[in-house]
Amino acid sequence: MAIVGRWPRAIFYDSKTTLFDWAWSWREAARAYIEKYGLDTSVDDFVERWVRNFEGYQRIAAFGQYTPITGVSMKNALADTFQQYGVDGDAATDIQVFEQLQEQVPLFPDTEAALLAQKELGVKIIIYSDVEAKYLRMYVEKFERFQPDLVATTDEAGYHKPNPWTYRWVLNKMGLEPRDVIYCAAPVFDIQGAMATGMIAAHLRRKEGRLSRATHTPGVVPADYEIESLHELTTIVEFNRYPERYRRQG
Template identity: 30%
Template sequence: MKTRSISLAVSMFVMGLTGNAYGQVASGAVSTRGGQPMPTPKILIFDVNETLLDLTPLKASVGEALHGREDLLPLWFSTILHYSLVETLSGEYHSFGEIGTAALMMVAETKGIELTSDRAKEAIVTPLRSLPPHADVIAGLRALKDDGFRIVSLTNSSAIGVETQFRNAGLIDLFETRYSVDSVKKFKPHPDTYRFVLKELGVQPEEVLMVAAHAWDLAGAKNVGLQTAFIARPGKTLYPNVAKPDYVVSDLAELQKALKVSSQRDQANSLEKPNAPTAVGDTASLSAQLQEKAAANAANYPADVVQTYAQGIEIVRATDIEESAKQVGEMAIDAQLSGWKGEQVRLSDLWQDGPIVLMWYRGGWCPYCNLQLRAMQQAIDQIEHAGAKLVVLTPELPEKARATAEANELDIVALHDRDSAVARKYGLVFQLPEVIIPAYRDKLRLPEYNGNDAMELPLSATYVIDKSGRITFAFLDADYKKRAEPADVIKAVQAAAR
């Protein structure tokens, strides 16, 4: 078998309702996932209270019930969230209004204020169901609907309560469906609340955008894989210990503009694809191949198995490994590795002659890895024409890597990253979540491929490293079904070679 000079390396939250974390992210900011722009969502899920409806009348009513002590409102808000989480974790369930009433009585008792249950309930329920929408809401929702987005809501309030709220606020006709945690008897940000909506809508998490003014709500949604948008209502800030939202905007008008830009970008990318170097001959783009493989697997596997793998992805993502791994602008880690024939290769010897594409390959048992490797091999002429080398690392034993290359007709030499030692230095290694260990151990036989019992893997990362050893491109995604597109890698290589 002819070989090229291709080298390698594989390798709850308790947040206050009032949110007083760190300073606001610049309004209108848009982030990426896995180093790539997120696709424009198809469905928008809106939180209700404070996100859409103005709580000013409720605050005034509660302050009056507390004998004018409006300074106690933050304590009341945080007590509501605290005990909604207590009920969720203990398996109990009372409506949000009931918890709000109980929380108000607790605050009053703590501060020596006389307050009856009936008075507390009156102070909350009556104004809560007649809250006005924020000034930007009705026009913003109409603009989003006109742009073709499906719009639903998800609230911690009761189903009856939110229907009354929407009718009084003039929002009832602007929403396709209203969802309440009544259906799952668990409060946001528990994962089951968001998963319930996804199941009802029959969509994947990445197709949905959760819109809220509360950092804790967005943290819960992002944990399940949804895109997120933070509406920076007055007094609301982001929580620094979770990944930033995909959109940060001041109001719905700004959100509509940001989504329109995203949609235009998607359309432009779609028009460019026929001429993009992501394909050789009539070969489909790598992303299309990966999506096709994922769809086929989902159709062939039982629903509970598909859900287990999806859960595993989100558990890994929740570790923030995508943010903590080596990033663009940082210096690459040098290392000496051996090929399957015993040859020794030092990474810095490779990049001192020109850029290298450093790609992690999990193993021959991974069909998504094989698709990516084949796509990169098809693009190798363009990579080398730009003056770069393809370098692939794998924790897979040398004899297994050789068998993989031969079975897939891949013209490569794999460098063995024993026990993922190099991947670990790049911050790419994660422990497999307990829910998926049986599948990787018993079905995929991971210990046999890697020659150890460590149930861990590297992210399927791809870096471009320039002659100085600096990282100029990074694709990092906890979802193993998503990989760097060869066309993007080629562009990054061309830029690094200048």
Template identity: 30%
Template sequence: MAIHAVVFDVNETLFSLAPVRDRMVEVGLGADRLEPWFRAILVDGIAAAAAGRFVAFPDLARHHLDVELRRGGQPADDATIARVLAGFEQTTPHDDVGPAFEQLRSAGVRIATLTNGTAAITRAFLERCDLDVLVDEVWDVEAAGSWKPTPAPYHWAVERLGLPADRVAMVAVHPWDIQGAMATGLVGAFLERPGAAGYPSGFPRPDHRAASLTDLVARLAT
């Protein structure tokens, strides 16, 4: 069945968090603290969603950065935290993002983004990289009142697109995001970027998977 719209996750799917890691190093944290920090944000945000509550990504990001700084014996003042989080304003797209978006546009497939982060950060990223003209919708999960992978954000996105769920694909590097999308009827397209943890064998297999975004969207746009 033809795909009429593709919804993209943002953090790590479209851009690397390397600039945030660089800022963490600048304030005295180890480069290896990025992944535990980001994972803690996701765990708490998803746990809150499972309990029927919504907590904004920036609030959790600041909280867990405060924890990291204190554990590392570094100042945890507002200026230091803001300096690290400003790394999100320096992100650049993975090399395959622009070509993949162009492929979809050429095929007449609509493009949307849906992040557990903020639409403002996504929009600034797209504008900074001249990709905004290729994207139809820029969303975060706040309007849905729940984080991915709970059903609400996917249902909300499909409703906004005005399409049947099976005509919409979700692209992400996070297996849990693919599982949430597939459980609500969307097509799951797993992007297995180099260095990623891979796809858990206990999860139902994604509908599509590839190591590059251009290869993945080529399968969706046919």
């Protein structure tokens, strides 16, 4: 049971590239497209172009009308990528390769153990994603023992990340204030919206499963914490909720 007055009361997680290796499905789909169309390019280069095109669509969608991420933004980004490679492909058909891979998207090795440990510290665990609900359900079903307190998607809220309204929708649903929560994500884009909403943020810099090779995003506000694994976040949460444990050790 959570102890009244302990902080944080909840950890608010992004899903893709944070808890689940979504980038795996991008690479596998890219490999299939390269083979199908005989492209003289690497998987990494194809994915980098596709991601950049996709991010452009997502930035437009973030403060406008909700747009399905896979069925619209990723498909349109794939069409742009084909055009850049001079491919006469049908993105509406080829995006199905990516969609069929979603059931196989794996957990990162540290995900379930870390979430179980964090829940034992008395915090609520929220998993929230831009991906369509049917795919998020596929990812969450990978857990063998862990049960999150809330699983939801931006299509339910009607706003994409990093629009502050989408984070507030989750907080209202859970009866939480921004000051109650630590937000954790790998995408810098997500972190900026969470901080604008008033949450403390932890930027997860995974060495594996990164969607883009870019290592620096200019003009962003640094997160409160920089971590390389979810186990580091467990330590941060324990230190804040139970500082007396660390005083005893000292």
